[in-house]
Amino acid sequence: MSKDVMAELKKDHISKLLTKGTRSDGRGFEEMRELKITTDYIKSAEGSARVQLGGTDVVVGVKLMVGKPFDDTPDKGVLTTNAELIPMASETFESGPPDKESIEISRVIDRGIREGHAVDLSKLCIEKGVEVWIMFLDVHVVDFDGNLFDAANIAANAALKTAVVPAKRAGKGEDYPLPLMHTPISLTAVKIDDKILVDPTHDEERVADARLTVTTIENGNLCAMQKGLEGSFSIEEVFKVIEMSRRLGAETRTRLPG
Amino acid sequence: MSKDVMAELKKDHISKLLTKGTRSDGRGFEEMRELKITTDYIKSAEGSARVQLGGTDVVVGVKLMVGKPFDDTPDKGVLTTNAELIPMASETFESGPPDKESIEISRVIDRGIREGHAVDLSKLCIEKGVEVWIMFLDVHVVDFDGNLFDAANIAANAALKTAVVPAKRAGKGEDYPLPLMHTPISLTAVKIDDKILVDPTHDEERVADARLTVTTIENGNLCAMQKGLEGSFSIEEVFKVIEMSRRLGAETRTRLPG
Amino acid sequence: MSKDVMAELKKDHISKLLTKGTRSDGRGFEEMRELKITTDYIKSAEGSARVQLGGTDVVVGVKLMVGKPFDDTPDKGVLTTNAELIPMASETFESGPPDKESIEISRVIDRGIREGHAVDLSKLCIEKGVEVWIMFLDVHVVDFDGNLFDAANIAANAALKTAVVPAKRAGKGEDYPLPLMHTPISLTAVKIDDKILVDPTHDEERVADARLTVTTIENGNLCAMQKGLEGSFSIEEVFKVIEMSRRLGAETRTRLPG
């Protein structure tokens, strides 16, 4: 019960600030938190990045290994995305098999990277129907203060941009950079009391009515979208978040390597 | 505790009716509930049927795919039966891995179909020791009012009778009807206060002392049997249920397609 | 709470006896319980032994089958050790997936056998990189009164010594005795109130501060060691247990077949 009292007090506090046009950390509604990107963070991975977005800290590693393609895409590499919300990162994360939250996060990150064609999977075919590169994108969240969607998306992009296909180790010729196509950047906004704010903190996420993640590529096209939470959006609000995603995504894209 | 009080009252009510020679839905002791069979219900399955037996409603689908035979039966197809007691069908069914009830039901349905040689598994061999047809018999219970054993057995038989081996899709020649041999029909009876009643409702099952399922084929031979619950049967009672199974099974068999 | 009272009383009792230089079953500190070894106990196994060490009773079976080697040891057989602490053996063992206790026990038994090179795995290669013998060492604990580590270690050694590679059944030539190298014997001691006692009973284990298992081979060399529980050992105490392990291990070794 006390938890709910706390939640209510927190919501009151956040709401009051929002009425005055500000947020508890002083940001504007359309302002992202400080972003720090470290690439090549993990030597045992073929590509890696650590991204700190405000108080959220994620490490993403890319691993590649030779394996069999799926039957219906015999000439394409395979992308597998997995997000581990380990209890180190927050008292709200628990050990054990992935719950609905981590599954949704895994799938939303995956959808952005996959549908935005970050990687040219057709160039990860070794022998059609027989051997392709299997790519694992593992997201390890070590400190959590909200908006995992975007922190992990940025880290995934950064890790991919520095990844190398370990062809030599596998006896498949010389190593080469992971063949990339687009840089699909996600932007997540939440709605609290009819205000739309981007890059929510954990406290903001907890009191939010609705959440929307929009992923765009360089030319402004949309490649993925995910609405969450029990609240609703009007059509206008959806288009407002799309606009924010294009604008802030373009800024974020400049921060990434190569 | 209140549950047990309800169970006791229910048992009293059912017992009183039985003393008068009748059942809560007015049926005689050896009378089945209304049976409705719809075949070809599911287009995505190679064979399918929906069976409504009173208030129990099950959908059975047959799927076939090419796979490896078992080591000790290299020239035979493989039959796998699975019953899903999904929570949609009853407040007593729970999500999660199959419990003892669903395992018993799966195995009893499987035993009837397998031991009664409904399918000629030797005709499902493609190449001895290398490739055979793997047949999945999936039982999906959508509404539950007792006697899943018989409802699922009838649905399985009906689904098999309309099933086609999808040889063409698998590049193994022309499609052909699933090679069938027998029609093993099960009959389930419960014992309440020394009375034997067939095709129990959920309420009758809950107050029953013992349960017996007997499966017979066309010539009256026995192919499978399963006693359940904590009560007992005398030898005479066992033979009484066998006789019922032969008689009522023959009636049910006429209701099935070709 | 009552459990803790019992534990405290038990500890008091055991402590008092230890001060007098004795143990509740009258043994000296460095005295093992009675050991009974029965080999060839299980006909369905390729090698087997039942070992009773005081009130602890374990059955170990060795099974061999043809399989693929690991990538990094293409010319060696594979050893897999599994200990099942089934609820039959003690009210403290539970059904379900292995808990930390059984995992530690499995791994400590495995480490002794593996690091002590009991089996010459290089002689279990059939075709390099393609086919080797996969050896399963299954430990089944049926009655538990402490010191599973040593009881299982002895049973494993005894089972290995009588094991036969079933080459004929697998169509790989004639059967031959499992190729053996060493006999790594473990000795487990616990520390209670600064006293070190070997081969602890279940009651002694429960009140022990720390536990140390030391495994040695014929020439006195050390091959494995595992400290357990929340207490500590001084360096001198570690060397004391090592000495005990060499001495008592040599005695145990004489009790094993061939």
Add this chain to the structure above:
Amino acid sequence: MGGMTTDIKLIDENGRRVDGRTPDEMRPLKIEAGVLKRADGSAYVEWGLNKVLAAVYGPRECHPRHMQNPTRALVQCKYNMAAFSVDDRKRPGPDRRSQEISKITSEALSHVVFTEYFPRASIDVYVEVLQANAGTRCAGLTAASVALADAGVPMRDLVASCAAGKAAGVVMVDLGKEEDNFGEADIPVGYVPRTKEIVLLQMDGDLTHDEYTKGLNMAIKGCEKVYDIQRDALRRRYEARSLDSDIGAPEGVQKEVA
């Protein structure tokens, strides 16, 4: 999107789709309320070649207790596909996709249910896909809404659901299976017609701003058509019930619908 290639012509020279529809034409949709006996409310949806059942149990006590919310009911949807509902048999049990759909369906339904009327309770919604042919999450959400109303759960309005997307370069409503597999984008929408709120929204593929705008509007128009059919189904159900008895009329949204 599937990312597979095909020879199928998704749009012919007359601008017609694979199944002869125009781009803004939905597949035939039939809804029936109250189709199951055991559940508190239920609905059957046949949408093109999709066959979906929804059942509602509750409001009832929420298990496990630590999940209970002291101020409101939890709406918990479980979306599940029958093993035989797809061409390649689906392994029974929840996979990541179905868990994500369960989550966003639960959230969408929570928005319209007066959860505050039932503190600590659970309202369980089961969606079973018996035959799948693209668009099952929309069909499931549509069915679930009707089942909730059929159960008499008080609701602000029904949620109607429909998708739009792009295939062969054409923006179109309600993608069929080939359009989903070989098309370029999909936008599933859950919509509350009376308040014009979007409660479920996803997107994947590649869309310009104009395409997205067109697609979203098409999907919403689709939702409005679905809404009419939902209300018809409930009206028929209400009339049928009224004939049966004058007590037991479902409460909540049906009052509006009737």
Add this chain to the structure above:
Amino acid sequence: MGGMTTDIKLIDENGRRVDGRTPDEMRPLKIEAGVLKRADGSAYVEWGLNKVLAAVYGPRECHPRHMQNPTRALVQCKYNMAAFSVDDRKRPGPDRRSQEISKITSEALSHVVFTEYFPRASIDVYVEVLQANAGTRCAGLTAASVALADAGVPMRDLVASCAAGKAAGVVMVDLGKEEDNFGEADIPVGYVPRTKEIVLLQMDGDLTHDEYTKGLNMAIKGCEKVYDIQRDALRRRYEARSLDSDIGAPEGVQKEVA
């Protein structure tokens, strides 16, 4: 039945079986009660080449609590096969077969235990198959009965268990492994000799009415022989205990047996 074919002659020219038995001759059966220290009651059964242990814990508190029955004890049997008990190593842990056997064994034992004496309690029975050679469920139920009596659990009578079947066209008692694998039918029976009640009954294969009648009678005759050996084992155990002390004599059925 196994459905495998063989060159083994299951019946020779003199009407003798593979192991020299006549059709109505059982394999040698030895039973010993009280073989484990930790358990409250136990029994060891050696039946032909089967080696089976049973242990009983309880009546004790039933965990988890929501399983408790306020009016009676639960008899919960877990049947388990050791990994090395069969020719091809069995993966540890419960499979569907062992769960079904656990269920029907629990039900059979519940019939004879005075469960109403111990409301809310659990009586846990563990059956471990160390060496398997056809007929383990009968051996397990036989052992479990004796272990319950050894634990002093009050019982109406012992359950005795034996199977009959058909192989090479001959109806015979107590099938051995080859007869089970290559034979035509099996009928395992659990029987309460004093009241002539059948508490466990299964059948699979193909039997005419006459064959079944003959088989069931043979199995029951087998049960009666088993019963004598069970009673002998308990008598010996009781005498051994009496020599040890005059307190602690087991209660319940042993009074009758002694």
Add this chain to the structure above:
Amino acid sequence: MGGMTTDIKLIDENGRRVDGRTPDEMRPLKIEAGVLKRADGSAYVEWGLNKVLAAVYGPRECHPRHMQNPTRALVQCKYNMAAFSVDDRKRPGPDRRSQEISKITSEALSHVVFTEYFPRASIDVYVEVLQANAGTRCAGLTAASVALADAGVPMRDLVASCAAGKAAGVVMVDLGKEEDNFGEADIPVGYVPRTKEIVLLQMDGDLTHDEYTKGLNMAIKGCEKVYDIQRDALRRRYEARSLDSDIGAPEGVQKEVA
């Protein structure tokens, strides 16, 4: 030990190791305390090519309740390796190795924490290996100690951890990856410097008595060096905190360290 063979020269003609170290030289070790925001205490350890994070939550309520100890806190460590921390991607989730390490790490830490101050509580320690290069259990235990102190958990002393071993016949401290894979023995040690107590001790490989004595002493000397670096890290952390505010200074061991 790995048991693999290699062409790598583990000791060169000058007695130098693969990475140029002398036998008694440790790899570079950096420790930073207080690196995570969400956790109550944390530490980062970079030890050669190992990168390890530790986080502490608690003392807090212990879930599930039946795990609670009425007289003291439970120290529960979970050791986990990120999927990308090793060359061949590791499947997420606990395996047997990590569960064993979790257990012995928990036990070692329990020895130094004043668990009796927090009856019924849980002190949760999470160790995440981001990059692994031999010696991760020592790095993890070292990091966990510092994280506990950073969390203000009252402790008798820090646990310092370091391994020694043998490679190419030479006894050496702190094995690197090649030395671990191709060497002859490893002895991980957890040590409490002030009281000279060994709280974690394992060994595998092949060592004479003299080699073992030399190795153990080397490992302990290594622990003493680690201890100094741990204390430095905490001193820096304490000073940094003091600058921030004069309240909130961590209690317990830091008082000593400062």
